[in-house]
Amino acid sequence: MAVELQFDKKPKILQSLTDSLLMIQRSSRHILRNTDQLLGTFFQPIMFLVLFSAVFGGAISLALPDGIGYLDFLMAGIIVQTLAFGSTTTAIAVSNDLQKGIVDRFRSLPMSNLAVLNGHVISDIFRNGISTAVMIITGLIMGFRSHAGVIEWLYIVGLLLLFTLMFSWLAAIMGVLSKSVEAVQWLSFIIVFPLTFASSAFVPTEGMNKFLKAFAENQPVTHVIEAIRALMLGTPIGNHGWMAAAWCIGILIFAVPVATILFKRRTVS
Amino acid sequence: MSEPDANDAIVVKGLRKSYKKLEVLKDVSFSVKRGTMLALLGPNGAGKSTTVKILSTLLPFNDGSVSVEGYDVATEADKVRSVIGLTGQSAAVDELLTGRENLVMMGRLYRLTKESAKARADELLEEFDLVKAADRPAKTYSGGMRRRLDLAVSLIAAPPIIFLDEPTTGLDPRSRIAMWESIRRLMERGTTILLTTQYLEEADQLADRIIVIDNGGVIAEGTAKELKSKVGKDRLELTFKNDKTLALAKAELGKAAAEVDNDHTLSVVIDDTNKDVKDILEKLSKKKIAIESLAVHKPTLDDVFLSLTGKKKQAEKAEEK
Ligand SMILES: Nc1ncnc2c1ncn2[C@@H]1O[C@H](COP(=O)(O)OP(=O)(O)OP(=O)(O)O)[C@@H](O)[C@H]1O
Ligand SMILES: [Mg+2]
Numbered sequence: 001m002a003v004e005l006q007f008d009k010k011p012k013i014l015q016s017l018t019d020s021l022l023m024i025q026r027s028s029r030h031i032l033r034n035t036d037q038l039l040g041t042f043f044q045p046i047m048f049l050v051l052f053s054a055v056f057g058g059a060i061s062l063a064l065p066d067g068i069g070y071l072d073f074l075m076a077g078i079i080v081q082t083l084a085f086g087s088t089t090t091a092i093a094v095s096n097d098l099q100k101g102i103v104d105r106f107r108s109l110p111m112s113n114l115a116v117l118n119g120h121v122i123s124d125i126f127r128n129g130i131s132t133a134v135m136i137i138t139g140l141i142m143g144f145r146s147h148a149g150v151i152e153w154l155y156i157v158g159l160l161l162l163f164t165l166m167f168s169w170l171a172a173i174m175g176v177l178s179k180s181v182e183a184v185q186w187l188s189f190i191i192v193f194p195l196t197f198a199s200s201a202f203v204p205t206e207g208m209n210k211f212l213k214a215f216a217e218n219q220p221v222t223h224v225i226e227a228i229r230a231l232m233l234g235t236p237i238g239n240h241g242w243m244a245a246a247w248c249i250g251i252l253i254f255a256v257p258v259a260t261i262l263f264k265r266r267t268v269s
Numbered sequence: 270m271s272e273p274d275a276n277d278a279i280v281v282k283g284l285r286k287s288y289k290k291l292e293v294l295k296d297v298s299f300s301v302k303r304g305t306m307l308a309l310l311g312p313n314g315a316g317k318s319t320t321v322k323i324l325s326t327l328l329p330f331n332d333g334s335v336s337v338e339g340y341d342v343a344t345e346a347d348k349v350r351s352v353i354g355l356t357g358q359s360a361a362v363d364e365l366l367t368g369r370e371n372l373v374m375m376g377r378l379y380r381l382t383k384e385s386a387k388a389r390a391d392e393l394l395e396e397f398d399l400v401k402a403a404d405r406p407a408k409t410y411s412g413g414m415r416r417r418l419d420l421a422v423s424l425i426a427a428p429p430i431i432f433l434d435e436p437t438t439g440l441d442p443r444s445r446i447a448m449w450e451s452i453r454r455l456m457e458r459g460t461t462i463l464l465t466t467q468y469l470e471e472a473d474q475l476a477d478r479i480i481v482i483d484n485g486g487v488i489a490e491g492t493a494k495e496l497k498s499k500v501g502k503d504r505l506e507l508t509f510k511n512d513k514t515l516a517l518a519k520a521e522l523g524k525a526a527a528e529v530d531n532d533h534t535l536s537v538v539i540d541d542t543n544k545d546v547k548d549i550l551e552k553l554s555k556k557k558i559a560i561e562s563l564a565v566h567k568p569t570l571d572d573v574f575l576s577l578t579g580k581k582k583q584a585e586k587a588e589e590k
Contacts, residue, residue: 026366
């Protein structure tokens with residue numbers, strides 16, 4: 001061996017950080033090289049935005065308060081819905097890793113256990129960031145106008161980050177629990193679809209039946225949507241901001257350790 | 270079994286492992302001297318991969334003790350991980366990353382500095398003949414290239430102990446020989462190696478010692494030579510032209526010669542190859558008995574394996590068909 005090997009002698013905590021950064025780099029490369037998925041990242045939000053505003057726009061704008069167009073109403077809902085669906089890729093990535101020998105290799109290395117999940121979750125935020133930017137630009141082209149100033153936009157970005165992080169960790173749990181990629185798709189469909197549709201994402205909750213309304217108005221996704229909508233449109237935010245943040249943080253506190261423990265258990269058979 | 274001492278890089282004592290109800294390892298003990306290679310043989314499902322996974326900290330076990338470079342696998346997994354490299358039975362490389370990216374990433378995860386990881390990656394790409402493919406995603410590699418990358422990845426931090434679980438399965442003869450060369454180079458550097466294989470010739474060629482496991486325990490151990498001498502001695506096989514010469518030869522050589530069922534062949538057990546062969550040939554030539562062909566048959570590890578694992582009869586039956 002000609003090469004003189006030098007080892008990093010960092011404290012353990014910094015080492016774990018390096019491990020996570022390496023795994024983020026790995027997952028981000030996956031995202032960039034998976035061209036089919038990347039196309040989805042660009043075109044799905046555009047398609048949703050155009051379709052929903054064209055199909056529902058006419059009928060629903062009648063139920064909206066004066067001065068608010070359907071596109072303005074829709075933006076917050078469709079962004080949140082796209083982020084929630086986007087988290088499925090975290091679940092798929094985790095499930096893929098578990099079915100291949102690569103996890104065994106990682107586990108035979110002196111690296112931090114959490115890093116693999118961290119990598120998928122954080123790189124997912126990048127991808128979701130791209131989707132969100134695409135959506136906002138498309139919205140602006142279609143005539144969306146927001147009343148939000150710099151501060152409001154910072155709040156919006158912060159809340160969206162928190163929301164994606166929360167959903168990606170939930171998705172990581174789904175990925176660990178699923179035995180196959182097909183199972184992941186089903187599981188996330190069953191969880192994400194009701195949460196995003198039984199909400200105020202596309203229609204005001206006033207027209208829903210009693211039970212659906214009660215669910216829709218109190219579930220976390222609606223709080224997130226309502227908070228972002230209020231910030232975008234300059235309408236009163238009420239308690240939605242606090243509720244949204246509290247839900248996201250609460251779920252994160254539950255999801256991160258659960259995902260980590262399940263991941264460890266799944267990899268030690 | 271020899272007593273474990275400070276020269277042992279791997280010491281396994283009374284290892285027991287079951288998957289739920291299935292008891293795979295009942296009582297396995299062995300040790301590997303530092304800088305030597307041990308080949309672990311056994312029929313499919315004997316628990317070779319299970320043993321390798323336990324030794325490389327991937328699986329918990331029920332009972333016994335396992336130490337690697339003096340670290341306890343059960344309680345000092347992190348320390349163990351920094352001194353081992355693992356090439357598992359199924360290739361464990363990241364398909365979407367290039368060969369080079371795989372190597373550098375794993376090197377960094379082994380705590381190599383960025384510069385060291387890059388330099389070492391270049392060196393390994395060269396050594397494993399992957400320079401041209403270095404910047405292509407691993408999913409475009411052939412099975413043999415992937416296997417080579419897999420081995421290269423486990424060598425990235427030059428760990429003193431390497432586990433190789435069937436490293437040459439699925440390789441063509443040329444790639445297999447190239448892989449053997451790489452493994453030999455590792456041994457020259459003083460790496461301790463535990464190898465499992467289905468190719469007994471591989472164990473014969475490479476390993477210092479061999480153990481055979483079956484039914485949850487170690488059923489034989491020793492050098493290839495020792496194991497072979499256990500199953501039988503060398504034999505001289507003589508083939509004759511026709512029944513007549515065969516009968517003459519049989520009469521001449523007496524009880525020592527046994528008729529083998531393929532045409533006109535006698536088999537004689539020999540102790541000392543030089544002397545015995547010379548004696549036999551002299552006897553026959555004195556009587557002017559012509560020999561069509563002759564061959565010295567040495568027991569192979571296949572013979573050892575088949576007789577030890579009780580599959581000999583089945584295998585012979587299969588051959589007759
Ligand atoms: N995760 C698992 N859960 C349950 N049983 C398992 C598991 N892994 C292996 N086994 C069983 O344990 C036994 C030993 O398996 P192992 O993979 O160690 O065998 P092996 O000697 O490596 O075989 P091969 O030569 O086919 O690779 C087999 O009967 C197998 O079915
Ligand atoms: Mg095996």
